[in-house]
Amino acid sequence: MLRYSEEDKPTVTAVPTVSIVVPVYCRTEAHKGFLVETLESAAAQTLKNIELVIVDDASPTDPVRAIESVRNLPLTRLLRNTVNLGHAESRNIGIRAAEGELIAFLDHDDLWLPEKLERQVRALQENPDAAMCYCNVEIIGSHPPNLYVDQRAIPDRPSIVWFLTHGNSVITASSALVRKQAMLDIGLFDTRYTSCDDYDAWIKILMRWPIVHLPETLAKYRLHEDNVNYSVDRLNDNRLLTNLILSYWRAAPVSDKLALLPLLVRKFAGRAIYTVARIGRSRRTK
Structure with a gap:
């Protein structure tokens, strides 16, 4: 059963170490099934001082019964958006409501191995200067693609240059x-993006603090035919991301500037391509 809603939240005497933020958008029965598996992987965590903050993003099908069917959930809150706000703002709502000092993101169709949180908490305890820890992932589904990045080659503490030059496939939110x-x-996740708002957040973190890579496969990223497809504005996202990279580049050491020049050239070339494509679509619709 859900422990409480946001409206009648009881006093929490023991502050959880980790708050698990789960943005949910259930539009099919398959989504509900994935959600149950996701929550079961959260309930199976060996780290017990945790809470679950589920943010329902105005799902067309009510996820409450699916949530209540999962046994041994940790202390759980269900927050409901009255309108669909998207995954970035739903995560932000969960972060603001979280009681824990550490935040773990778990998308509603992904899975964790039981020791995921315990191993990551230990890694951050061993690296008190780091703001974030991320683990390797396995991509699952009926026909999962190969990862774009060989996870065996990821440094223990990737630099911002390494991270930027390896693209938006190194860290999944889960x-x-x-x-x-x-x-x-x-400033939390930037809701101006239509995609890659998480990539933006990881870059902003790396601009200020180290992050730690835990070279263990402790999460599973699910690709399936019912994945929610958000409308992606590639030109908008390119502009936002390029401006962020430029803000780092302008004050970066000369070695970093040189290393990032090819990336910036590709970003500006992509902007030109997306702009031409948009103009072409606009003319065809007239």
Whole structure:
């Protein structure tokens, strides 16, 4: 059963170490099934001082029965958006409501191995200067693609240049454990993006603090035919991301500037391509 709603939240005497933020958008029965498996993987965590903050993003099908069917859930809150706000703002709502000092993100169709949180909490304890820890992931589904990045080659503490030059496939949200204060300090997830808002957040964190890579496969990222497809505005996202990279580049050491020049050239070339494509679509619709 759900322990309480946001309206009648009881006093929590023991502050949880980790708050698990789960943005939910259930539009099919398959989604509900994935959600149950996701929550079961959260309930099976060996780290017990945790809470679950589920943010229902105005799902077309009510997820409550699916949530209540999962046994041995930790202390759980269900927050409901009255309108669909998207995954970025739903995560932000969960972060603001979280009681824990550490935030773990778990998308509603992904899975964790039982020791995921315990291993990551230990890694951050061993690296007190780091703002975030992320683990390796396995991509699952009926026909999962190969990862774009060989996870065996990821440094223990990737630099911002390494991270930027390896693209938006190194860290999935469900693999990350982040200090809540770091998320607040960067302004949470940027809701102006239509995609890659998490990539934006990881870059902003790396611009200020180290992050730690835990070279263990402790999360599973699910690809399936019922994945929610958000409408992606590639030109908008390119502009936002390029401006962020430029803000780092302008003050970066010369070695970093040189290393990032090819990336910036590709970003500006992509912007030109997306702009031409948009103009072409606009003309065809007239």
